[in-house]
Every structure is written in C-alpha cells, then in structure tokens.
Amino acid sequence: MTDTLKVLAISGSLRKDSYNTAALRAAREAAPADISIEFADLSRIPLYDQDQRDQEVPAAVARLAEQIKEADALLFATPEYNYSMSGVLKNAIDWVSRERPQPFAGKPAAIMSASMSLLGGVRAQYDLRRTMVALDMHCVNKPEVMISSAHQRFDAEGRLADETTREFIAKLVTALGDWTRQLQAGEKALSPQAR
Numbered sequence: 075m076t077d078t079l080k081v082l083a084i085s086g087s088l089r090k091d092s093y094n095t096a097a098l099r100a101a102r103e104a105a106p107a108d109i110s111i112e113f114a115d116l117s118r119i120p121l122y123d124q125d126q127r128d129q130e131v132p133a134a135v136a137r138l139a140e141q142i143k144e145a146d147a148l149l150f151a152t153p154e155y156n157y158s159m160s161g162v163l164k165n166a167i168d169w170v171s172r173e174r175p176q177p178f179a180g181k182p183a184a185i186m187s188a189s190m191s192l193l194g195g196v197r198a199q200y201d202l203r204r205t206m207v208a209l210d211m212h213c214v215n216k217p218e219v220m221i222s223s224a225h226q227r228f229d230a231e232g233r234l235a236d237e238t239t240r241e242f243i244a245k246l247v248t249a250l251g252d253w254t255r256q257l258q259a260g261e262k263a264l265s266p267q268a269r
C-alpha cells in the first residue's frame with residue numbers, strides 16, 4: 075500500500091470568490107486517493123518588513139513555513155496581476171524564503187493559474203517559475219494548466235463547470251504525485267544508509 079502524499083495548496087488570491095482558490099478546490103476533488111490536499115491561508119501575512127522579522131517572525135508566516143516543511147509537495151494557483159503573480163503570493167513566498175533551513179528548497183511543486191483573460195495567467199506562471207528556480211523548488215513542467223475565461227468555467231458557487239479543465243487539473247495533480255514519488259525515491263537511493 076502506497077503512503078498518502080501530503081500536498082499543500084497555495085492560492086495567490088484572497089478573494090472570497092477567487093477562481094484560483096476554486097481551481098484548487100477542483101484539484102482536491104480530482105486528486106487520486108493517495109494524495110491529500112490541504113489549504114494554506116495567506117490572509118494574515120503582513121507586508122514583508124525586515125525590521126519586523128528581526129524582532130519576531132509573524133505567527134501566520136511561521137505556520138505557513140511549517141505547513142510547507144511538512145508537505146510532500148506544493149500546488150500553487152496564482153492570479154495574473156499586471157503580467158505577474160499577485161503581490162499576496164510573492165509577499166508570502168518572500169517571508170517564508172527567509173526561514174532557515176529554507177523551506178522551499180528541494181520541494182516538488184506544480185502551478186496553475188486562472189484569469190478572466192484569454193491567456194489564463196500564463197505570464198504570471200512564468201514569473202512564478204523563475205522564483206521557484208531562485209528557491210530551488212522542483213516544478214512539474216507539463217501539463218501546463220492555464221484556465222482562461224475563468225468566469226465562464228466556474229458556476230456561481232465556484233464549482234468547476236468545465237470537463238476539459240477538470241481533466242487538465244486531474245492530470246496535473248497526478249503528474250505532481252508521480253514527480254514527488256520519483257524525487258523521493260531518488261533521495262532514498264542517494265541517502266547514506268542506502269549506499
């Protein structure tokens with residue numbers, strides 16, 4: 075029997091009716107039985123301030139860093155704000171990136187984006203990928219899930235109403251699970267005990 079993988083879902087939108095958060099809920103529904111998805115909460119994270127950090131790491135940041143450490147993998151969904159990821163997401167990543175050991179290092183991760191435009195947030199995804207390189211995350215390359223015209227793909231209750239998008243999301247979650255197990259197997263093989 076395979077162990078369940080713990081995936082932390084991180085939405086870059088605080089909006090109650092966020093399409094990105096809704097996409098993460100759809101991912102949780104579509105996840106195979108051996109993947110469990112829990113949600114991070116970025117709403118209490120203040121703006122990054124080095125002086126504040128020097129005094130005390132805010133509780134919401136410490137909690138997020140802990141959740142990231144405990145997770146086997148991360149699943150991001152980011153809105154596109156002016157061709158980039160949201161400030162909410164970048165700010166949270168910046169806070170956590172100052173923790174030591176750096177919690178993102180070596181983490182398997184995957185990205186989705188949802189936008190009302192026809193491009194589905196592709197430019198935000200590539201910004202996020204660049205940040206992932208800086209932080210040594212290992213991002214799944216394919217499938218790329220960009221949810222365009224998001225307002226037409228979710229119903230008024232925020233449920234995904236588009237089968238093609240659901241299939242893409244399911245494939246991405248499965249790919250993230252496979253990628254995570256592959257990386258974990260590689261790490262085991264390289265550990266001193268295995269030599």
Ligand SMILES: Cc1cc2nc3c(=O)[nH]c(=O)nc-3n(C[C@H](O)[C@H](O)[C@H](O)COP(=O)(O)O)c2cc1C
Pocket residue numbers: 087088089091092093094095152153154155156157158188189190191193194195224
């Ligand atoms: C400040 C701001 C900038 C935006 N810039 C873009 C953009 O560059 N490209 C785009 O596709 N949508 C842009 N949008 C629209 C968002 O994609 C849209 O509001 C989306 O629903 C936000 O994601 P959410 O539903 O998860 O909150 C922008 C929205 C805001 C508030």
